[in-house]
Amino acid sequence: MGLVLDAVLEAILPTRCAGCDLPGGLLCDRCANALPRIEHAWACPRCGAPFGYLTCTECWTSEPAFEAGTCAGALGPPLSRAITLYKDSGERRLAPVLGDLLAASLQPWDGWPQAVVAVPASAEAVRRRGFDHTALIAAHVATRLGVPRLDALGCAGARDQRALGRLARAVNVADAFVARPGLVLPPRVLCVDDVMTTGSTLDAAAASLLAAGAERVRVGAIARAW
Template sequence: MPTALLDLILPPRCAGCDAPGALVCPRCTAELHGEPACRMPTPSPPGLPECWSATGYAGAARRTIIAYKERGRTALARPLAGALALTAAAAAGGRPVTLVPVPSARSAVRRRGHDPVTRLTELAAGCLRAAGWPATVARVLAQRRGVADQAGLNSLQRAANLALAFEVAAGRKGPAVSSWGGAGPVVLVDDIITTGSTLAEAARALREAGVTVPLAVTLAATRRKGESSSP
């Protein structure tokens, strides 16, 4: 039976700590929301926008993200989107936002049965609008070619794997970009930032279409070796 269906018919257990009673318990929700802040990878690839994340990719946050992306617990999209919305609000500093999701690889979408980042982006925009914050979603990025799984690749390998991997979808280029840019900043959205290669490549594709991309937001930032565990 699919995990998403089990979440509907069985008493929920926290994805972060396995405690009964909620999809994400209050303690793990607090850990997931963390402290939205600018967390840039070191070194950062050229062209990387200013990157904000809700928390570090560890503990309850890591377990919850994996459960959502890889274990079919799609009901976790709403609590995760709440953390993403808070991060976008902190990054934008009161301005309206246009959120642009980074598309998943086609093979990953087939394996998972959904595009997790696009779903989170749409829900996060809904959270912002419900709070009175102007937010739109522009699904304008597309994959130009296939890419390999990024797991296990170092920063140079990730950059090579993603080089020229994205483009602005046909029909969204040229004068059309002015119709979805909005009054505030364009904000790239992904789930995790590790080396920054994915977000840098996505930003390049948008800049080539004439779109300025000052910000990116993610749920979590992977800590590099030797980095402090503090936010």
């Protein structure tokens, strides 16, 4: 039934590439090859900002709670379009595509994480989108890495980050996350998000995970924005 329905839907409304909108696959080869990937060897070892291999000014000025961070690519087309389609237009079939991208960028850390935790979405955002888009990505990454995904963090009610400036973002997320009661975390935890901008959200999530018993936290996101 599912297959027939899929075939009918595909005939009426063909799958279009998340990057260029041409009919075919979810992400065509041309767009997959054009993804603005971030080279680890040419990024800040602490937060993954692609401005050179030395620790960036941001990390010098205020040391993040996580010990290292990485992003699959810079937030530009076609990656930005794919993420928007996924989280705001409900194209959930992109979860494994985006999850694979993130998992591939995490390869240098193979064997390091013992659990994957997603940055939690607010109840309002989950209602608006109809699903928890980061949890779905985290689940896919956890499967790829062969470790469990733990539903470890909840939102303490931070406001939407999108309209806030840099300083306001940092203040807004400082107490944004709470660890679930009775949670037992392994020593090494990977925390993931969809987009990393200033890093303040992942920083706050990492701090909550450390406070909840994790010994070391690294972070990863699909895309890095500025």
